[in-house]
Amino acid sequence: MGEYTRAGKFFWAYLKKYKLSFVIITLTIILATFLQVKAPEYIGRSISEMGKYVGELMAANAQGIDPSTVSKEPFFNVLKNLLIVYLLTTASTLIYSMLFSRVVGHSTNRMRISLFRKIEDLTIRFFDSHQDGEILSRFTSDLDNIQNSLNQALLQVLTNIALFVGVIIQMLRLNVSLALITMASTPIALIFSVFIIRSSKKYMGIQQKEIGALNGYMDEKISGQKAIIVNGQQEEVIEDFIGHNEKVRKATFMGQVFSGMLMPVMVGMSLFNTAIVIFVGGAMATDPAQPLGSLAVALGLVVTFVQYSQQYYQPVMQISSSFTQLQLAITGASRLNEVFDQPNEVKPEHGKKIDTIEKGVALEHVDFSYDEGQPILQDVNITVEKGQMVALVGPTGSGKTTIMNLLNRFYDVNSGAVKIDGVDIREYDLNNLRSNVGIVLQDSVLFSGTIRDNIIFGKEGATEEDMIEAAQAANIHDYIMSLDEGYDTVIEDENNIFSTGQKQLMSIARTLLTNPQLLILDEATSNVDTVTEARIQKAMEVAVTGRTSFVIAHRLKTILNADKIVVLRDGKVIEEGNHHELIKLGGFYAELYHSQFVFE
Ligand SMILES: Nc1ncnc2c1ncn2[C@@H]1O[C@H](COP(=O)(O)OP(=O)(O)OP(=O)(O)O)[C@@H](O)[C@H]1O
Numbered sequence: 187m188g189e190y191t192r193a194g195k196f197f198w199a200y201l202k203k204y205k206l207s208f209v210i211i212t213l214t215i216i217l218a219t220f221l222q223v224k225a226p227e228y229i230g231r232s233i234s235e236m237g238k239y240v241g242e243l244m245a246a247n248a249q250g251i252d253p254s255t256v257s258k259e260p261f262f263n264v265l266k267n268l269l270i271v272y273l274l275t276t277a278s279t280l281i282y283s284m285l286f287s288r289v290v291g292h293s294t295n296r297m298r299i300s301l302f303r304k305i306e307d308l309t310i311r312f313f314d315s316h317q318d319g320e321i322l323s324r325f326t327s328d329l330d331n332i333q334n335s336l337n338q339a340l341l342q343v344l345t346n347i348a349l350f351v352g353v354i355i356q357m358l359r360l361n362v363s364l365a366l367i368t369m370a371s372t373p374i375a376l377i378f379s380v381f382i383i384r385s386s387k388k389y390m391g392i393q394q395k396e397i398g399a400l401n402g403y404m405d406e407k408i409s410g411q412k413a414i415i416v417n418g419q420q421e422e423v424i425e426d427f428i429g430h431n432e433k434v435r436k437a438t439f440m441g442q443v444f445s446g447m448l449m450p451v452m453v454g455m456s457l458f459n460t461a462i463v464i465f466v467g468g469a470m471a472t473d474p475a476q477p478l479g480s481l482a483v484a485l486g487l488v489v490t491f492v493q494y495s496q497q498y499y500q501p502v503m504q505i506s507s508s509f510t511q512l513q514l515a516i517t518g519a520s521r522l523n524e525v526f527d528q529p530n531e532v533k534p535e536h537g538k539k540i541d542t543i544e545k546g547v548a549l550e551h552v553d554f555s556y557d558e559g560q561p562i563l564q565d566v567n568i569t570v571e572k573g574q575m576v577a578l579v580g581p582t583g584s585g586k587t588t589i590m591n592l593l594n595r596f597y598d599v600n601s602g603a604v605k606i607d608g609v610d611i612r613e614y615d616l617n618n619l620r621s622n623v624g625i626v627l628q629d630s631v632l633f634s635g636t637i638r639d640n641i642i643f644g645k646e647g648a649t650e651e652d653m654i655e656a657a658q659a660a661n662i663h664d665y666i667m668s669l670d671e672g673y674d675t676v677i678e679d680e681n682n683i684f685s686t687g688q689k690q691l692m693s694i695a696r697t698l699l700t701n702p703q704l705l706i707l708d709e710a711t712s713n714v715d716t717v718t719e720a721r722i723q724k725a726m727e728v729a730v731t732g733r734t735s736f737v738i739a740h741r742l743k744t745i746l747n748a749d750k751i752v753v754l755r756d757g758k759v760i761e762e763g764n765h766h767e768l769i770k771l772g773g774f775y776a777e778l779y780h781s782q783f784v785f786e
């Protein structure tokens with residue numbers, strides 16, 4: 187039940203803004219329903235009037251009166267009313283459906299915006315622990331489900347509840363016994379539909395789960411296609427895929443069997459009902475004891491009730507089948523709520539501002555773990571003086587990128603502190619801190635757009651000269667100019683156009699353009715050709731000159747000139763000193779250096 191109340195609250199939060207629209211929607215639904223249930227009465231009356239007319243015509247003939255004196259007026263009056271009823275029904279239906287679509291469109295739009303805002307406020311921890319596709323699906327399939335089910339199912343439920351009540355009132359008004367006969371089979375229909383809906387809901391749940399598993403499987407295999415080819419696993423992958431696909435088919439089939447059963451059963455019930463109404467009503471209408479006039483009235487009433495017996499079951503059918511769809515909206519709402527419940531980044535209020543870094547940066551007794559109970563960094567102490575360059579080296583997984591994550595507050599330390607000029611970075615204004623810390627990520631990201639867009643990404647209003655200067659410093663200007671379109675080259679699928687090294691050089695240019703006081707470079711691990719490697723090295727040299735910087739390097743050549751080299755292993759600092767000191771020490775660094783030297 188909690189799920190339903192939460193979903194209700196969620197929807198209400200977005201829908202409540204449109205109270206006036208809802209008042210109009212309610213009024214037009216009531217009007218349309220009233221007219222809709224009024225129509226059969228007029229159809230019945232028109233039959234009655236026609237019957238009376240025929241009766242009077244026959245009487246006039248028998249008595250030798252001129253048949254043209256018998257008036258058709260009452261019959262035409264009823265038809266005129268019927269026409270007005272139909273026109274008004276169409277108009278009011280049009281009004282409420284358009285208003286409803288508008289309300290739903292606006293509110294799902296607002297949901298999408300708040301979701302995106304929320305995403306921009308989330309911690310890096312959230313992104314590290316959720317698949318991109320998983321996050322994206324909340325924007326696509328969940329929001330689509332919400333929009334469709336609100337638009338179709340909710341409107342269906344509302345109009346059909348109105349219709350159901352309207353038909354009952356109208357039937358009771360016209361003829362109590364025929365009304366009761368029409369309603370007599372309701373309990374049986376309800377029992378049937380509850381059973382069918384329950385079963386189909388069960389299989390729909392299984393179906394959704396299996397579809398999720400199938401999508402997950404495809405996502406993983408498509409992005410890992412290269413690994414599949416390299417290992418010759420194509421046949422195995424196809425077989426597993428067929429297995430997943432078969433599970434989806436079975437669940438879908440069972441779901442369809444049950445949900446498909448609802449309509450025929452209900453249609454059958456309603457036809458059966460109509461037959462009873464015709465049988466009982468027919469007995470009334472053909473009672474020879476009645477005068478001709480009232481026989482005609484009774485005949486009209488039967489026609490009316492034949493229509494009601496069909497109208498009466500329609501809402502029951504529609505409401506039942508809309509429930510499955512509403513369920514999708516509720517599931518969607520709880521999946522969106524999962525995101526809204528995530529903690530935001532902690533932003534210190536009235537945080538201190540960094541003017542210029544005067545002294546330097548320090549990690550003091552830092553302990554850190556991504557997941558509780560799995561320590562990654564243990565008692566790490568590193569200091570960097572203003573303007574110095576510190577290099578972090580160590581085997582893969584030793585915690586180099588993790589240290590970078592802490593300097594920028596992507597994550598916060600478990601204990602100890604990261605300090606800039608002796609002040610814990612948690613006391614600084616977060617935006618201010620980040621605008622002073624420039625990071626070139628290990629996996630460089632290029633967005634779709636031109637190269638120009640990508641380089642000036644971090645600095646609004648940067649001039650062409652600034653951009654070119656940054657690109658030159660990053661040693662990528664000449665390469666960019668060698669492209670046909672130069673800086674206007676459009677990046678569509680970043681992976682296809684540029685090498686890892688080129689992407690990293692563009693990221694370096696982007697970062698240099700913001701002229702950060704503290705620079706962190708996380709060198710790309712992937713193999714980079716020697717020319718690009720030399721370029722990266724040169725770019726790094728230019729970038730760190732005169733700047734407080736951390737450089738994470740895999741190729742030790744890059745860092746021979748570092749003021750200090752910190753060697754990490756399993757999250758602990760094991761050696762520290764400049765290149766010559768460490769070589770002299772003959773420890774892990776020396777070993778690493780010599781092994782690389784041998785390879786090169
Ligand atoms: N988001 C994360 N959640 C949980 N554990 C993580 C996460 N990121 C990294 N780790 C773990 O933390 C440890 C240190 O990883 P880190 O990325 O800092 O290594 P690294 O020194 O940068 O390695 P490389 O040289 O390969 O870039 C590894 O054991 C890694 O599995």
Ligand SMILES: [Mg+2]
Pocket residue numbers: 586587588628708
């Ligand atoms: Mg790393």
